[in-house]
Amino acid sequence: MLNALSIRDVVLIEALDLDFGQGLGVLTGETGAGKSILLDALGLVLGARGDSGLVRHGAGQAVVTASFETPAAGGTIAALLAENGFDLEPGEPLMIRRLVKADGGSRAFVNDQPASAGLLRELGAMLVEIHGQHDDRGLLNPRGHRSLLDAFARADTAAVNAAWRDWRAALARLDEARALQDVAERDREYLAHAVEELTKLAPEPGEEARLAERRATMQRGERAAGELAAVADLLDGSDGALSRLRQAARILERTGDAHPALAEALAAIDRAIVEGASAQDQIDAAAEALAFDPAVLEADETRLFELRGLARKHRVQPDDLATLAADLAERLALVEGGEASLAGLTRTAAAAEARYAEAAQTLSAQRSEAAARLDAAVMTELAPLKLDAARFRTVVASLPREGWGPEGSDRVEFEVSTNPGAPFAPLMKIASGGELSRFILAMKVALAEEGGARALVFDEIDRGVGGAVASAIGERLARLSGRNQVLVVTHSPQVAARGDRHYRIAKSSDGTVTRTGVTPLDAEERREEIARMLSGEEVTPEARAQAQRLLTVA
Structure with missing residues (x-):
């Protein structure tokens, strides 16, 4: 979970310190207030390219620091840190800091120890998912679909992995014996x-x-x-x-x-x-x-x-x-006695392959069953999100023998058809920006029913929709936040009303310098902000009453 974010001298942000918590956090503000700057700053500590254009005019460097909760002992994040020489004390938060200099170049630190941008990208992928209008990571990357389906199925891939290692070891012994046999024959x-x-x-x-x-x-x-x-x-x-x-x-x-x-x-x-x-x-x-x-x-x-x-x-x-x-x-x-020895090793390798194939087939059956459940779960979410004409399917296809690996013998990919009669295709190739975000939300909600723990950021997922669809988006974001930390940049009052915490992003100027700031809102300020989102610049009593109704329903 993202606990806090500290930003210094990034574009229009001079100094900003934000605390976050579990649940749904919403960020609102007028167009051009600087919401994208906040996401760019978060992207820096997650390993995005350090562009000197992000440094505020007149400053020597931009600095962004993110604090995350202590990684679970024995988890993938802790293992990655240990593999790269970073040992955290029990209870110690994970601190990532990124510096970008105005004259070019950047530096990264993990708990005050120098780290590479590559490590930040690996950590970032495990810590936070940012879903924007043109995001090509997370659920849109077919390379991760198999592991997502396995998590949904709660499939134990250890047996396949162990069988794969045994098979590869048997093949290695056979290959070594064959090579020695060839050499030995020449040197008899x-x-x-x-x-x-x-x-x-x-x-x-x-x-x-x-x-x-x-x-x-x-x-x-x-x-x-x-x-x-x-x-x-x-x-x-x-x-x-x-x-x-x-x-x-x-x-x-x-x-x-x-x-x-x-x-x-x-x-x-x-x-x-x-x-x-x-x-x-x-x-x-x-x-x-x-x-x-x-x-x-x-x-x-x-x-x-x-x-x-x-x-x-x-x-x-x-x-x-x-x-x-x-x-x-x-x-x-x-x-x-080479022929007899090779024959024995060949039989051993064949038996190991058979055990792997059997374990992979069992896993494949689990995946196929889970795929049907996932398809049904996603389809249930599509209609309320104004995607009722769309269809979703999880393709579980057998790979040729040369494509088998420690994760099994299947290729898994999520596909959609947005209109009746239209062919299925990868999600990112056929969905528009607004549809893409809603598809991601539907899939995230369906997958989250089986658990999940990373922080999720949605950038204007409600663009181009309103009314009942916006309410459905807000309801699903709130449901998703029951198991995950969710941050959403939104223009929809229906979504904003669902938040557990509300932050307003605003731009100010003293006539010389323009700055962007982010302010946590209390209950009264929050009602006023949602009323502004409903009515525009002039906040009317009717807008305030409607804002109160939205907050009460939420």
């Missing part, structure tokens, strides 16, 4: 050789790193082996350091009593022998740990080179060879 010889080669090698993930580390360790041992042997010979060989120290110790043991210092020398040599022996033990332990079998080193090197060579051949990392082997084996199996 290559696949067989590659699978045999990889199977024989039997690569394992992480094997290349393990082999490389073990090979490096053995190579280090190979280099150290000779050096360790030389060190061992220096320490404990026949003429090594330990042997010479032991010889020196034996000599000192025989002459140790010749001088006290010799005993200390012997003790030092004994310690050196102990440390040397310990060093020899550590060297022997290291040599044992670094010992390796040359045959194992050769086998590891051969295996490592084979892994790396095969990885280069297939342009993958060595660790990916095992995965590659599985993939190539699967492709080869597809070639060898």
Whole structure:
């Protein structure tokens, strides 16, 4: 619902703030007072083209701000906002602001965050319908007729949508399998050789790193082996350091009593022998740990080179060879058992198509039944609106298979015949301006019986009619406003009398500047405005009495 509209510097409107509510709001005023300016301003925040000609003379920019009630959680508006990165807090109203500069260019904001004009158009289509004399949106756009009929029928399209997704997924798997089969058939010889080669090698993930580390360790041992042997010979060989120290110790043991210092020398040599022996033990332990079998080193090197060579051949990392082997084996199996696999996928896709066709047929039957009810409901509304010679029908036609989609297999379009014997045709092609607006009203009333929640704006729907027809229009607008917010620009006192709120649009001038303003009317002002609409410039007592009668009846 549109809660409020704020306009700054749009054509003749300098500053205007309007509050709206649920029900029927009527806007009246003399011809040329500026009613179209108000609708142009509303159109701006709904994504209409930002024309610099809308900027009031002398102003730098025009600004229009519209406040809407909080979108329902999980609804289409909330989903669209979330998809575009706009998250509203619970209870937070939806604010749309549009700026148009006098030198060209415009900017848009949704809750003070920059937004594109495209997003505004999408939001606008969900928030408000504006029906004018030459409107080609809403009910006049055949692209939306199917969803309108589904809403009227309260049809659950989820089953068709799910069946469509399953069918398309089955077809995608079948197409992928066929493509792989075609490629695999061409590569059969290559696949067989590659699978045999990889199977024989039997690569394992992480094997290349393990082999490389073990090979490096053995190579280090190979280099150290000779050096360790030389060190061992220096320490404990026949003429090594330990042997010479032991010889020196034996000599000192025989002459140790010749001088006290010799005993200390012997003790030092004994310690050196102990440390040397310990060093020899550590060297022997290291040599044992670094010992390796040359045959194992050769086998590891051969295996490592084979892994790396095969990885280069297939342009993958060595660790990916095992995965590659599985993939190539699967492709080869597809070639060898491809026909059976394709036959199974073909049966699956055919079964999915049959389920979709059945769900679509069920939905089509619902649509046909609802179309008959909708036709009858619209026909009931036509006679009071002076369209009793017209006929209305909802066409539900089967689409060719290539036209099937997630919404079913039907084309839905509203058609009318305005005169007896005249052929049916799309509404917008054969109805005049006044007839068009009344057809839209009749259809809206019929559709609203099944619910609806958007704000509706009717621009001079009563043009060219009066008396009983105008009363019928007012009665239907009032009925429509029971479930929707309805705003109507009208010249008909019968329509104006039906309003829950009344706004007067008037033009004023101080001799230099001309301005357009909109004033909410109280009960007395409203009676006076309706009397003016009845009598013209000079409001007579009779006009006031008739205005009061219209308000009392309404």
